[in-house]
Amino acid sequence: MSPVKTEQIPVLPLEQHQRILGELLLERGGEDVLTTETNWQAYCQRQSPEIQSILTGYDRERLKLYEELILNSVQDTMEGMFPYTQKLLGSAWFALAEKYRRDYPNPSFQLFRAVAEFPRFLQTPDRLPESLKPIWEQCPYLSELARYEWLEVDVLNAPDPVVPLHTEPGVPSSTENFGAWAPVWNPVMHFARFKYPILSIIEQLELDTETCDENGHGLVTASGIKAEDIDYETKQPIEVLIYRDPESEQARFFQLNPMTAALVGIWLTPNETLESKALEKYPSYLSGLLALKQTHLQLASIPQETLLTEAQRFFQQCIQEHILVGSRPVGV
Amino acid sequence: MKPKSSQPKEDLPGFSRAPSLVGCPTLGVGFGLRRPLFQETMAHTQLIDWLEITPENYMGKGGKALRQLEEAMSRFPLVSHGVSLSIGSTDPWDEQYLSQLERLFEHVNPPWFSDHLCFSGINWNYFNDLIPLLRTPDVVNHVVDRICFLQDRFQRPVLIENASFYLEYPENKLSDSEFHAQILEKADCGLLLDVNNVFVNSQNHGFDPIAYLNDLPLNRVVQIHTAGHHIYPEGRIDTHGNPVCAEVWDLLDYTLSVTRPCGVMLERDLYIPEFDELRPELEKIRTLWEKHYATEQKALVSR
Ligand SMILES: [Fe+2]
Numbered sequence: 245m246s247p248v249k250t251e252q253i254p255v256l257p258l259e260q261h262q263r264i265l266g267e268l269l270l271e272r273g274g275e276d277v278l279t280t281e282t283n284w285q286a287y288c289q290r291q292s293p294e295i296q297s298i299l300t301g302y303d304r305e306r307l308k309l310y311e312e313l314i315l316n317s318v319q320d321t322m323e324g325m326f327p328y329t330q331k332l333l334g335s336a337w338f339a340l341a342e343k344y345r346r347d348y349p350n351p352s353f354q355l356f357r358a359v360a361e362f363p364r365f366l367q368t369p370d371r372l373p374e375s376l377k378p379i380w381e382q383c384p385y386l387s388e389l390a391r392y393e394w395l396e397v398d399v400l401n402a403p404d405p406v407v408p409l410h411t412e413p414g415v416p417s418s419t420e421n422f423g424a425w426a427p428v429w430n431p432v433m434h435f436a437r438f439k440y441p442i443l444s445i446i447e448q449l450e451l452d453t454e455t456c457d458e459n460g461h462g463l464v465t466a467s468g469i470k471a472e473d474i475d476y477e478t479k480q481p482i483e484v485l486i487y488r489d490p491e492s493e494q495a496r497f498f499q500l501n502p503m504t505a506a507l508v509g510i511w512l513t514p515n516e517t518l519e520s521k522a523l524e525k526y527p528s529y530l531s532g533l534l535a536l537k538q539t540h541l542q543l544a545s546i547p548q549e550t551l552l553t554e555a556q557r558f559f560q561q562c563i564q565e566h567i568l569v570g571s572r573p574v575g576v
Numbered sequence: 577m578k579p580k581s582s583q584p585k586e587d588l589p590g591f592s593r594a595p596s597l598v599g600c601p602t603l604g605v606g607f608g609l610r611r612p613l614f615q616e617t618m619a620h621t622q623l624i625d626w627l628e629i630t631p632e633n634y635m636g637k638g639g640k641a642l643r644q645l646e647e648a649m650s651r652f653p654l655v656s657h658g659v660s661l662s663i664g665s666t667d668p669w670d671e672q673y674l675s676q677l678e679r680l681f682e683h684v685n686p687p688w689f690s691d692h693l694c695f696s697g698i699n700w701n702y703f704n705d706l707i708p709l710l711r712t713p714d715v716v717n718h719v720v721d722r723i724c725f726l727q728d729r730f731q732r733p734v735l736i737e738n739a740s741f742y743l744e745y746p747e748n749k750l751s752d753s754e755f756h757a758q759i760l761e762k763a764d765c766g767l768l769l770d771v772n773n774v775f776v777n778s779q780n781h782g783f784d785p786i787a788y789l790n791d792l793p794l795n796r797v798v799q800i801h802t803a804g805h806h807i808y809p810e811g812r813i814d815t816h817g818n819p820v821c822a823e824v825w826d827l828l829d830y831t832l833s834v835t836r837p838c839g840v841m842l843e844r845d846l847y848i849p850e851f852d853e854l855r856p857e858l859e860k861i862r863t864l865w866e867k868h869y870a871t872e873q874k875a876l877v878s879r
Contacts, residue, residue: 266698301746353660404638493640
């Protein structure tokens with residue numbers, strides 16, 4: 245590997261040189277150029293004579309080493325961010341993570357952002373290698389599981405929020421003041437809706453779960469249920485608040501029931517990104533509850549005072565859990 | 577903080593720092609701040625004089641990252657060592673990167689900042705790795721322009737680090753040391769000399785590490801890295817995942833005898849052990865640091 249200084253070798257403009265390296269190490273449309281000498285030669289022969297004369301002097305194994313270093317660093321990051329998805333996939337994880345790195349460009353200088361598209365990558369089996377398609381069929385919740393994990397990473401890394409001016413701690417102690425105050429929700433919080441019962445899937449994975457083989461077969465959860473036997477269609481979608489606790493700085497979750505989800509939905513839009521939440525609406529506690537009453541017929545017969553007291557209890561719980569930051573006067 | 581002021585000695589090549597770098601403060605023995613060792617690092621203000629942070633771990637973030645940064649700032653001087661600036665890239669600057677770095681510096685105010693002499697992305701696609709640059713006179717000019725831009729924009733010295741490289745392009749016209757030397761002089765910037773990288777490269781590419789060092793403008797060495805590496809069948813890989821090896825300690829000893837850096841530090845990124853396992857390495861850096869600084873002070877007294 246001693247330095248070669250040959251005057252005859254043409255020198256490409258730097259930009260072109262870097263583009264070739266980029267293509268070799270990152271974007272080749274899934275083609276495996278560097279693993280075998282045959283593939284490498286075939287790749288070189290497809291290039292213009294000038295580039296060919298340069299590439300033939302390149303050490304394929306050294307390029308391969310860089311490719312592996314790049315993949316390793318992405319995989320290390322992904323393992324830290326998607327521990328449950330990884331646990332579920334078992335030995336198939338490596339191939340999937342590698343495929344993702346090959347197919348998705350990484351436009352961010354921060355590695356954790358590089359894998360933000362991983363849940364979307366798992367949404368359809370189109371881009372998966374044939375051998376991995378059974379996993380997708382067997383675990384239709386794969387993408388949602390990864391999305392749940394990504395949302396935790398997202399809240400952990402979000403910038404510190406700007407809490408609106410005039411925010412007071414707590415919820416009005418008298419429901420009579422509900423018309424004058426609006427809730428201020430934790431700004432570092434996702435209101436996420438999932439088609440599959442992600443929290444119970446995670447619970448099962450937390451126990452000593454057998455993972456599937458590399459073809460996606462044989463997944464048996466700790467409770468003894470085979471993945472293919474779980475009837476997800478009968479399960480209700482779930483709504484979860486995933487947020488950063490401002491005291492511990494940890495990611496936490498809070499599962500909502502259909503009614504509390506509808507209540508939170510008066511103020512927050514499901515599956516919004518943290519960045520788009522600047523457009524948060526601020527109806528008062530009272531007008532929010534009245535709107536809920538109008539859309540939910542089962543609430544019609546409940547006396548307004550009971551509804552307000554019940555809601556107050558829920559809002560106070562939200563304060564304790566740091567889901568609500570406080571309240572602010574309406575119209576300020 | 578312990579006083580570490582010293583006067584430059586001018587009869588050795590690296591002792592009188594280049595004029596643009598004389599304002600860099602002397603910091604002493606440093607450590608690369610890593611999350612798993614955060615609490616222990618904060619508790620060791622006697623063992624560690626200053627910390628190096630990876631700016632990408634803090635840029636645009638709040639929460640725990642920001643809280644830890646603030647705690648680190650309250651206990652140690654901080655310098656910034658990036659991995660994704662992509663100094664040699666032909667892509668335009670990533671404006672989001674630059675502005676977030678600027679905001680971080682407004683907060684941290686590091687005396688200098690550094691990144692590697694390499695490119696780490698092309699076509700708006702980041703490698704998350706340090707890819708070697710082609711070494712030609714044109715590339716020297718390209719990189720010099722980029723460093724001058726950075727020094728202008730950030731109004732503080734830029735240091736470039738000699739990176740480990742595992743690939744030698746047949747089109748290279750300059751040796752690695754010539755390439756660094758020309759860029760350092762033309763851009764009038766500082767060198768973050770990684771002695772482990774010098775050693776790893778010397779073994780992988782068959783050159784004499786001392787000759788390599790002597791080719792460099794040693795009066796531009798502002799900061800020194802030491803780290804451990806791994807030996808694989810493919811060669812030595814700069815993993816920062818092992819203790820510093822004996823040859824690198826010797827090279828550090830030699831380097832300190834011919835340079836006058838502001839700080840020497842330990843990097844550890846992989847297989848991070850208990851803090852106590854790193855203590856002997858930090859102590860060894862201090863022993864070497866004091867050996868060479870004490871020599872210099874003695875020399876000053878005897879004049
Ligand atoms: Fe280094």
